[in-house]
Amino acid sequence: MPIRFEHKPGLVVYLTAGDPSLEATRAIALAALDAGADVIELGVPFSDPVADGPVIQRASERALARGTRLKDVLTLAKELRAARPSAGLVIFSYLNPMLRYGLSKFADDAAAAGADGVLATDLIVEEAREYLAELARVGLAPIFLAAPTSPDERLEAIAKHSRGFIYAISRTGITGKQQSLAADAAELVARIRRWTNSIDGGLPVAVGFGISNAQHVAQVAEFADAAVVGSAIVELVERSKAEDAPGAVARFIEGLRLPHAALTR
Amino acid sequence: MASILLPASPSQSRPGRFGVYGGRYVPETLMAALMELEREYEIAKRDAAFQAELNALLTDYAGRPTPLYFARRLTESLGGAKIYLKREDLLHTGAHKINNSLGQGLLAKRMGKKRVIAETGAGQHGVATASACALLGLECVIYMGDVDMERQELNVKRMRLLGAEVRGVSCGSKTLKDAISEAMRDWVTNVRTTYYLLGSALGAHPYPTMVRDFHRCIGREMKAQILKKEGRLPNAVVACVGGGSNAIGAFYEFIPERQVRLIGVEAGGHGTTLGEHAARFQGGAPGVLHGTYSYVLQDDDGQIALTHSVSAGLDYASIGPEHAMLHDTGRAEYVSRTDEEALDAVRVLARAEGILPALESAHAVAEAIRMAPRMAANEILVVNLSGRGDKDMGIISRELKL
Numbered sequence: 001m002p003i004r005f006e007h008k009p010g011l012v013v014y015l016t017a018g019d020p021s022l023e024a025t026r027a028i029a030l031a032a033l034d035a036g037a038d039v040i041e042l043g044v045p046f047s048d049p050v051a052d053g054p055v056i057q058r059a060s061e062r063a064l065a066r067g068t069r070l071k072d073v074l075t076l077a078k079e080l081r082a083a084r085p086s087a088g089l090v091i092f093s094y095l096n097p098m099l100r101y102g103l104s105k106f107a108d109d110a111a112a113a114g115a116d117g118v119l120a121t122d123l124i125v126e127e128a129r130e131y132l133a134e135l136a137r138v139g140l141a142p143i144f145l146a147a148p149t150s151p152d153e154r155l156e157a158i159a160k161h162s163r164g165f166i167y168a169i170s171r172t173g174i175t176g177k178q179q180s181l182a183a184d185a186a187e188l189v190a191r192i193r194r195w196t197n198s199i200d201g202g203l204p205v206a207v208g209f210g211i212s213n214a215q216h217v218a219q220v221a222e223f224a225d226a227a228v229v230g231s232a233i234v235e236l237v238e239r240s241k242a243e244d245a246p247g248a249v250a251r252f253i254e255g256l257r258l259p260h261a262a263l264t265r
Numbered sequence: 266m267a268s269i270l271l272p273a274s275p276s277q278s279r280p281g282r283f284g285v286y287g288g289r290y291v292p293e294t295l296m297a298a299l300m301e302l303e304r305e306y307e308i309a310k311r312d313a314a315f316q317a318e319l320n321a322l323l324t325d326y327a328g329r330p331t332p333l334y335f336a337r338r339l340t341e342s343l344g345g346a347k348i349y350l351k352r353e354d355l356l357h358t359g360a361h362k363i364n365n366s367l368g369q370g371l372l373a374k375r376m377g378k379k380r381v382i383a384e385t386g387a388g389q390h391g392v393a394t395a396s397a398c399a400l401l402g403l404e405c406v407i408y409m410g411d412v413d414m415e416r417q418e419l420n421v422k423r424m425r426l427l428g429a430e431v432r433g434v435s436c437g438s439k440t441l442k443d444a445i446s447e448a449m450r451d452w453v454t455n456v457r458t459t460y461y462l463l464g465s466a467l468g469a470h471p472y473p474t475m476v477r478d479f480h481r482c483i484g485r486e487m488k489a490q491i492l493k494k495e496g497r498l499p500n501a502v503v504a505c506v507g508g509g510s511n512a513i514g515a516f517y518e519f520i521p522e523r524q525v526r527l528i529g530v531e532a533g534g535h536g537t538t539l540g541e542h543a544a545r546f547q548g549g550a551p552g553v554l555h556g557t558y559s560y561v562l563q564d565d566d567g568q569i570a571l572t573h574s575v576s577a578g579l580d581y582a583s584i585g586p587e588h589a590m591l592h593d594t595g596r597a598e599y600v601s602r603t604d605e606e607a608l609d610a611v612r613v614l615a616r617a618e619g620i621l622p623a624l625e626s627a628h629a630v631a632e633a634i635r636m637a638p639r640m641a642a643n644e645i646l647v648v649n650l651s652g653r654g655d656k657d658m659g660i661i662s663r664e665l666k667l
Binding site: 046047048049050051052053057061064069070094095096097098099100101121122123124126127144145146147148149150151154158169172173174 | 288289290291292293294295296297298436437442443446449450453454455456457550551552553554555556561563565566567568569
């Protein structure tokens with residue numbers, strides 16, 4: 001199932017799988033999709049998340065404390081796929097859990113679960129040869145990160161190897177909310193477009209890191225195809241009771257697009 | 266496990282790879298900085314003026330060359346091989362770490378970076394880096410796990426006195442692993458202005474190579490000194506291995522000398538169950554932590570395991586990638602000694618020679634104490650005494666009930 005952004009702007013929602021429980025993540029993901037999210041990124045909790053800020057670190061710790069394992073995340077993906085056949089589903093993980101699982105087995109099982117793509121936070125294109133071969137073998141889209149610090153030749157390689165979409169990091173730094181969107185983001189997306197426009201139909205570019213409100217989403221809509229919302233939602237889940245979290249997340253996501261709709265009218 | 270993501274065979278090795286180990290596994294944001302660092306280091310390495318400046322500091326400021334000392338009384342009491350101690354403990358700031366901190370500090374300055382960050386476990390790398398930054402006029406922030414701040418309190422105060430800001434890390438195991446993670450988060454955020462002065466032969470390329478190069482002087486001096494004193498090479502070189510910087514520095518010149526055994530000593534902690542030790546070659550499996558592919562203590566799901574050692578500097582779940590290669594090829598041997606054996610070695614060396622070793626280095630001394638009686642009197646063991654034990658007096662006095 002190719003990843004499609006039906007809405008403009010598209011919305012990618014990151015959830016730390018297993019926080020506060022796998023059942024809760026499933027309910028939240030379904031609510032998010034029904035509220036208009038195009039893609040769910042299921043975050044595999046990791047003991048040493050070097051690219052993440054305190055919110056996702058805490059969520060990972062809670063998920064691990066409950067014994068969440070990579071195989072559980074794949075089972076959750078399968079359930080989401082069965083429930084929402086057209087949703088975009090991405091497995092979002094640090095490399096080591098996938099290595100330990102076995103890259104080949106991981107690719108088989110993620111594809112069988114119905115995932116569309118995989119994002120490995122700490123894997124750069126130069127080190128990804130076998131990973132790319134395994135994902136290609138089973139038709140999973142490799143999604144790579146692009147950073148404001150990436151020189152043009154790296155962006156070219158990232159565009160060449162990415163499928164589904166490219167995840168453009170809005171600023172240097174770790175995940176977490178921020179007040180305003182750095183000017184870095186627009187410039188980065190413009191540089192990425194030089195390489196993606198030549199790809200069939202143009203590979204979409206999603207912007208993430210620090211997106212937490214409708215204003216950010218509207219800003220992103222001006223220059224990118226989709227916005228990724230992570231820490232803001234993970235923090236909302238943290239603050240909510242498990243049974244209230246799906247409703248709270250759905251309302252939050254609905255609110256993210258409202259001003260944009262007003263802006264474009 | 267299959268060599269995933271890696272060159273199919275060691276012969277396809279390229280810079281930054283040690284056999285199948287090493288590489289660069291980092292968030293994309295850091296790639297430009299790593300590439301810049303690699304470029305600048307390659308230029309500096311070949312720059313005679315840079316090397317002259319570093320050598321002058323190593324000689325006049327740090328105190329190189331360090332002596333190779335024949336431990337006569339220890340040798341006699343054990344009744345076997347002759348034991349020599351490479352006295353890195355006599356260096357300024359108390360351990361080998363200053364070799365690397367001065368080297369990278371000069372590099373940071375050359376690159377125009379004004380802010381330096383570093384992680385520290387035992388505090389020795391933190392103190393060395395804080396000193397180098399004071400000397401070179403650089404802003405310095407040191408990340409240190411809360412557990413380590415408590416057990417190496419003296420070094421925390423030294424760093425502060427030297428003008429560094431020490432930031433406690435309260436996530437995870439609150440030890441070296443978490444200090445590195447937090448330093449990486451800082452670097453990802455401030456990558457344009459900040460130099461990450463990594464303290465061991467770990468992390469993404471070029472760090473394992475660069476840190477090893479800055480410590481090569483240890484083995485180079487050792488070799489010349491033993492040839493002068495004994496007219497021959499030693500039978501074995503013994504060094505403790507946390508990340509592995511002092512060990513790789515001591516081993517490197519001897520790698521082509523096949524008759525010299527190279528023995529790395531890991532922390533055996535207080536048990537063999539995962540979580541009770543930091544012996545990566547006994548219970549670890551290849552994996553990725555902090556940017557490099559090496560042996561990693563981890564669970565069946567690829568989550569990094571907690572570790573334990575009485576010595577903060579050895580208390581880490583992974584090991585430098587070059588050691589992983591030396592292990593797999595059999596060129597170096599890796600053993601482990603327990604907390605108790607290390608503490609015994611502290612007492613033995615203190616009484617026999619009047620030398621107080623760091624708890625890290627005491628693991629190497631413990632291995633020498635075990636090996637020497639099984640060797641002939643005409644054989645030679647060189648122990649890299651990587652640091653001195655003043656910093657450990659709190660733990661030592663508690664553990665040995667002084």
